[in-house]
Amino acid sequence: MPSISRSSDANKAFWAFAALGPFAIYGIILALLGIPFIQKQALYAHNVHTLWWNDVEEPEKWGFAKNQVTPFSLPVPDGETLYCWHILPLSVYMQHEDTLAKSSRVPLDKYTSSEAFKLLKDDPDARLILSFHGNAGHIAQNTRAPQFRMLTDSAYNWHVISLDYRGFGHSTGSPSEEGLITDASALVDFAITTLGIPPSRILLLGQSLGTAVSSAVAEKFSREKGIDFAGVVLIASFSSLPTMLANYSLGGVVPLLKPLGVCPPVLRFFLGFVVDKWKSLDRLAALTAQTRERGGRLRLSLVHAVDDRDIPCLESVKIFEAVARASLENGGNIDEATFMEMKDERMDVRGDKAFKITWNEKDIVITHEQFGYGGHNDIMVYAPVPQAIMASFGTDMASTSSPV
Template sequence: MTSSAAYLVPALAVGVPVGIYALFLGLVSIPYIQRFAVYSHKINTLWWPPHNPNRPERWGFAKNQVTPFPLHTLDHQTLYAWHILPLGLYIRHESALAAQDRSSTDGGGGFVPDITTTVNFQLLRDDPEARLVLYFHGNAGHITQSIRPRSFHALTSVSSKIHVLAIDYRGFGLSTGSPTEQGLILDARAAVDWATQVACIPPERIVLLGHSLGTAVAAATAAEYCCTSEAEAGCCSSDDGTEPNRDGDDDHETRVTTKPMEFAGIILVAAFSSLPTMLSGYAIAGWIPVLRPLSYWPWLLGKIISRIVDKWPSAERLTRLTRSAKTAGRRLNLTLIHARDDWDIPYHEDDELFKGAVRGLVQADLGVGNEYETGEQENEDDDERERIRREEEREVESCVESLLEKEKGKKTVERWMGDVKKESERAFVTTWEDGEVCIRQELWPHGGHNHLMYYALVPMAVIRAFGLAD
């Protein structure tokens, strides 16, 4: 008995955690459970009455400064949205704004079914100097959870011209539906279309701002509206090239942009290059590994990664975005902001995004990439086309690595945020300009995963994108 116990205890000590981990891997291979874990959209505080988002005053906003209202997507989902007035503008029109009676509206005293009837909407639509930030938040929670209200305050306090439109994606908060990659892209399209077609704000007065998961949404949206052709946009197709299930509804087919938009800026805060890449090294709270243990068995890691249903290939989308802008000579202002002490998404993911953006510029210079996406080589057989594609990829990658090694350091300014020049206090700002394309990367020593959103860094990036800085 003593001998059996001596083996049983170690076996249980090893076997139980391994069994639980294997069960976890099996469960997250199921698309429904996987999406529940990735988006965490049901983790929220809506069950607690004080967190009713229809009463924005509870988060420090002035009476009727915020208008909660519905947005409708092309596939017939209803999104919950906030339009937030800049504080300076609110103060100038406080009497008219506060006098609006919303006590009889739906949703508990603040929700407005038709925002076009409000003074708030008129102040946005009728002001030729108005700027609009489309805010795409991260996973989990809803529009008023975590740091989101503080970041709204920060954005609307720096200028009397900057409005904010924030949405809860499908399945989040009070929005209908369930989240998927294609679904969230349609949600972002609903926000852009409302801003440009209903509020009549031209793209050059709009900034796309994404945080965490929202950076993937913003990158996909930018490629959707800013690329030359449907094939280049590629946003409504997954990483493996498959098209989403349209359920027979032609109303929300892939958007073809005949005249690409030029947004004032695209700002990605705490971004990741792609979901499979990020998850392969991800650790919850920075210390509970998810897929990292599988790195010892690359074949098994590859199998698990292949079962990730929503890819969110942001680095590839930035490549298409910068290539299209450079080729067409269009203006593109892209800013990447990350904290080096981010425990959730490591800052080296930001380097991969920067590299992806530069790769697009190199592809444009070499004249590669576009012909395969637009089908210009369809007369060649598959093997020959694949061989040429791989040769071009190797050539481009070699050029990108060489270019970054030679030039990035020259374009980077280092700063120390403390009194002592320690590595932990060092910040980097890289500005890469090529024609009308400007890529700016900011790596800051502090801020973690969330706090950068209400530090001065993000509002100042917005100010810079809008050209409002002195």
């Protein structure tokens, strides 16, 4: 009898664990994600990279011509040092191939003495794309290097400078919202002051996490200095980190916080532990309102793939509706039905769930393209991205020094 009793108790314990175990594991995961250090590792994933076996110091391994890429270091006011790439447009490279291919690469801290620096600084027709990548990896990982090649292989005079944020790749420090905004601001300041490129020839390009960085920097320079860039192009953007997490599923399959949605107070409680908020919707709406109030110029493009399994395309819809309203004098007073009618009038349907909206208000042009394919990363090398850049710079940019 004792053995039967022990067997029965074991069975009960097994079935109790089978029933309650997943909930316990889920609770432990949520508790761990509430710890700032672990949360930072999960959000930025800056330690997940291929530098253990890939060398970004040899850009030719990533498909670039000899010395088409100039790596350099950028000091940040708070003491960190960022690792950057300057990728020359292939058309410019071809004109100076003999000199570039035969020259020795300058040390990281001597970029201003490089041939690439001079070619960009001394060209009044050059356009500069400042590229801000998503989380995880390094400056050339995943589709980043192919995107750089796509942008610089065009017939247009597009230079690209990208950076690894603090804590990413070869950059020093540890990532945070404030830190990444400081990093991006330092790069913009460097482009304007040291390179001497006017903001009208600079475009901010962000993907995923990089959209939040680009949005924050664009709003900051608008608010503090009244600066308008040639364009802001955001690929796979999100309204805010807490809002996105409320409906986020890992790989589009495993829900993270969705189960808590059945009890909103509990969901709000857990979202309250999110340290870095990244409120892009609020920042972009403020940027749009600031531009409208001072009679400035804004070219804002949102690109999102329908099949993005990481960040739902609904996130870009939320942003578009907020910035479109902010572009109107009475945007806050228009009822939902009237606004949706205005939106539908500007919508060009291009397939199942695919569309493009162009919203014009004076010198504010907001485009939102929801593309049928491309997922979260491959969309970076799909046609909507260079199209958005062309529209921001102006199609006649090859023959003029100012965007339309």
